[in-house]
Amino acid sequence: MTSNKFLMGNEAIALSAIASGVQFATGYPGTPSTEVMETLIKNAKKYGYYVEWATNEKVALETAIGASFSGTDTIVTMKQVGLNVASDPLMSLTYLGVKGALVLLVTDDPGPHSSQTEQDTRSFGLFSNVPVIDPSDSKEAYKMTKYAFELSKKYETPVILRTTTRVSHRCDDVLVDDLNKIPFKTSGFSKDSRWAIFPRLTAERHPVLEALQNTLSEEFSNSNFNFIQGTGKIGIITSGASYHYVVESISNNKHDFSILKIGTPYPFPEKKVFEFINSVDCILIVEELDPYLEDQTLKLIGKLGINKPVYGKYNKYFPCCGEYNVKLVLDGINKVLESLNYEKIKFSNVIDTQNVNVPLPVRPPTLCAGCMHRTVFYGFKKVSKEFEKKGIQTIFSGDIGCYTLGNAPPIELIDTCICMGAGISVASGISKTSKNSKNVAFIGDSTFFHSGIPAVISAVYNKSDITIAVLDNRTTAMTGHQPHPGTGKTAGFEDTKLIEIEGILKSCGLDFVKSVSTENLDECINVSRESIEYNGPSAVVFRGNCVSLVKSKLKCRVDTEKCTGCKICFEELGCPAIVMDRDIPNITSNCIACGLCVAVCPFNAIINEGNCYEL
Amino acid sequence: MSFNVLICGVGGQGIVLASRLVAVTAMNEGYTVNTAETIGMSQREGSVVSHVRFGNEIKGSLIPEGFVDVIVGFEPSEVLRNIKYLKKGGKIIMNSKGIFPVSKSNNYKPEKIIEYIIENFNGTICMDFTKFAEELGNSKSLNVIMLGALFYADFIPISFEKFLETVKNEIPEKYLSLNISAAKKGAEEISKFLEGKYE
Numbered sequence: 001m002t003s004n005k006f007l008m009g010n011e012a013i014a015l016s017a018i019a020s021g022v023q024f025a026t027g028y029p030g031t032p033s034t035e036v037m038e039t040l041i042k043n044a045k046k047y048g049y050y051v052e053w054a055t056n057e058k059v060a061l062e063t064a065i066g067a068s069f070s071g072t073d074t075i076v077t078m079k080q081v082g083l084n085v086a087s088d089p090l091m092s093l094t095y096l097g098v099k100g101a102l103v104l105l106v107t108d109d110p111g112p113h114s115s116q117t118e119q120d121t122r123s124f125g126l127f128s129n130v131p132v133i134d135p136s137d138s139k140e141a142y143k144m145t146k147y148a149f150e151l152s153k154k155y156e157t158p159v160i161l162r163t164t165t166r167v168s169h170r171c172d173d174v175l176v177d178d179l180n181k182i183p184f185k186t187s188g189f190s191k192d193s194r195w196a197i198f199p200r201l202t203a204e205r206h207p208v209l210e211a212l213q214n215t216l217s218e219e220f221s222n223s224n225f226n227f228i229q230g231t232g233k234i235g236i237i238t239s240g241a242s243y244h245y246v247v248e249s250i251s252n253n254k255h256d257f258s259i260l261k262i263g264t265p266y267p268f269p270e271k272k273v274f275e276f277i278n279s280v281d282c283i284l285i286v287e288e289l290d291p292y293l294e295d296q297t298l299k300l301i302g303k304l305g306i307n308k309p310v311y312g313k314y315n316k317y318f319p320c321c322g323e324y325n326v327k328l329v330l331d332g333i334n335k336v337l338e339s340l341n342y343e344k345i346k347f348s349n350v351i352d353t354q355n356v357n358v359p360l361p362v363r364p365p366t367l368c369a370g371c372m373h374r375t376v377f378y379g380f381k382k383v384s385k386e387f388e389k390k391g392i393q394t395i396f397s398g399d400i401g402c403y404t405l406g407n408a409p410p411i412e413l414i415d416t417c418i419c420m421g422a423g424i425s426v427a428s429g430i431s432k433t434s435k436n437s438k439n440v441a442f443i444g445d446s447t448f449f450h451s452g453i454p455a456v457i458s459a460v461y462n463k464s465d466i467t468i469a470v471l472d473n474r475t476t477a478m479t480g481h482q483p484h485p486g487t488g489k490t491a492g493f494e495d496t497k498l499i500e501i502e503g504i505l506k507s508c509g510l511d512f513v514k515s516v517s518t519e520n521l522d523e524c525i526n527v528s529r530e531s532i533e534y535n536g537p538s539a540v541v542f543r544g545n546c547v548s549l550v551k552s553k554l555k556c557r558v559d560t561e562k563c564t565g566c567k568i569c570f571e572e573l574g575c576p577a578i579v580m581d582r583d584i585p586n587i588t589s590n591c592i593a594c595g596l597c598v599a600v601c602p603f604n605a606i607i608n609e610g611n612c613y614e615l
Numbered sequence: 616m617s618f619n620v621l622i623c624g625v626g627g628q629g630i631v632l633a634s635r636l637v638a639v640t641a642m643n644e645g646y647t648v649n650t651a652e653t654i655g656m657s658q659r660e661g662s663v664v665s666h667v668r669f670g671n672e673i674k675g676s677l678i679p680e681g682f683v684d685v686i687v688g689f690e691p692s693e694v695l696r697n698i699k700y701l702k703k704g705g706k707i708i709m710n711s712k713g714i715f716p717v718s719k720s721n722n723y724k725p726e727k728i729i730e731y732i733i734e735n736f737n738g739t740i741c742m743d744f745t746k747f748a749e750e751l752g753n754s755k756s757l758n759v760i761m762l763g764a765l766f767y768a769d770f771i772p773i774s775f776e777k778f779l780e781t782v783k784n785e786i787p788e789k790y791l792s793l794n795i796s797a798a799k800k801g802a803e804e805i806s807k808f809l810e811g812k813y814e
Contacts, residue, residue, distance in 0.1 A: 113653075244673065247674075575717065
């Protein structure tokens, strides 16, 4: 039986994994991948499979490999930058192969909307010899996830299921199977030399791996996921979200075009592409991110000695960077039509917005009203000004999480940001090479467990004079409040051992380890100063609650009699709950009474109606 | 048949739920539906846009510029920010209550923007929907009030009754009566407006 459900791409993938009989799921949260695991976690008990959050993507993949070696069907989820962390085990795994299915869901982020890079996981498939499946909407995501599990089992290879933001986070009506509870089944691990990678085994497996790429290319050439639409002489090769943009762009001039939609970009379905190229006069390649299909097509054309023009990113018909949309794709297609002396495609219903010159307010991303990070940043900023007066520069190395927003005005406190866990190591590097500076590294609680700990050990071992500020808001806030080892809860919010951050810091060899509640600004400032002044590596755990998880009935308010309109609360804190009502600040209903504005007001003009947190 | 709705506003106004309610109503009518949320990095108070598309075929999740049939705007400046998506002759249903961003150099004047939109776009209905939500005693009901108005005003080719059915099926029991009142409140106020009882 099947039924229609309105599903996000990520939900479709999760339900399809359940329908495929997944037994083990793990991952690390990262936008836009997170809802796959969230949906799996929500349904785990009902359908009888195991789920867990890992401390990072490398750990997730390695744990899944263990489960797969025991004959269990598994899924691992992460975002594109997460695959960089997991690349080490992936490169070896592809040589060994798997026993139970292992599907690796990796989400790319053209734009990017919430990522450090615009990297393309299809290229990672090519690099690592792992087949890549690339759906274009939730309906395809559902069908292709099933296929990914089948493929992984049939060829004993890991399979990358790759999506982009517009596939992960779009919602469609999807025809889904009725799901049944499957008793947890595993064949268990049986010892075999094939699970231990050694040079001799590598040498033996490499030719097998290469041969598999040819087999898969053949299979993909016959797959319905790579299909041709239309009979026009202008050929378009496309994939993923771009496929829909192409179809919409040419909807009024369909007869001129034919489309090859690629759903399995790696190994490249050469036979299918060859058949398509032969049927058209020229080839346009429309794809987001890397010129991956273009590279593969150009290679094929060169290999076969075909003489047909290819229009893509290399000859600048389509951009290499940023997210695509119908307008952008249409512009590119029109540029090609122009050089072919065809008439351009026009949409007539566009209104002229050239003359709209009413100024619009800018809405930069900002820390939430009452966010504990604001208190910490404000405190460090105060202290850094003190040091500045003494001629000492304070350098702040940031990290990835909502506290990266400490970079935004008016806080403007983050000087470096690379990737998760890097704040501590970067600060160490700067401390060794920058004279007369104090170095502070910010890291979140989840990130601390993700990849902060090795950096702490290295900093202590190498005698770096840095201050590590752990911003512990008791959750993985940026991605939707997932638990982590510091919360004492598992993925399914069952109680587990709480791993104490202070204890880890101490056992990493730090002698200066303090914790402070962010409810007390003065204390935060004092501890910040003390930790920076400390000679050698120091750490402070700043502890508070993520405001999204805390409900407060109380608000702060401005005593208009006392307020002088100095604007310190408005201009220095950047709190979204404080707005200027002519010359006097007004505190809006999203205030949670964190009390920071009360603490910074020099005229005692802000009153906290109480400071009571309810969890 | 193809119909495109763009719902826009500021983080925290309930835009994602609103787009889900429109989409599910269309799905229950037998249409192929898809939506896209454009939320960027803004945690709260940032610009939020949701694209809802329904009709007879699957399309890209982003509505192309010049293809929106109706904009449902929870905040005036966000309507203007997305105005390029509106097609010629497209309609707008807009909340008049402005939300001010956190910024030192803040010269945002919602009334100027409202004036510009009403002058330049004929099919615009602008009302203080925030006030209606406050009258209901819950500012969070703004989204369903606006949708109630949208469906009741026939700005969308699906009846108000079908929308009410979706509310009954999709909203958890705990919040159901509030949301039914909200949908009806939207319908009631827009009918007064259409009868010329408002200025």
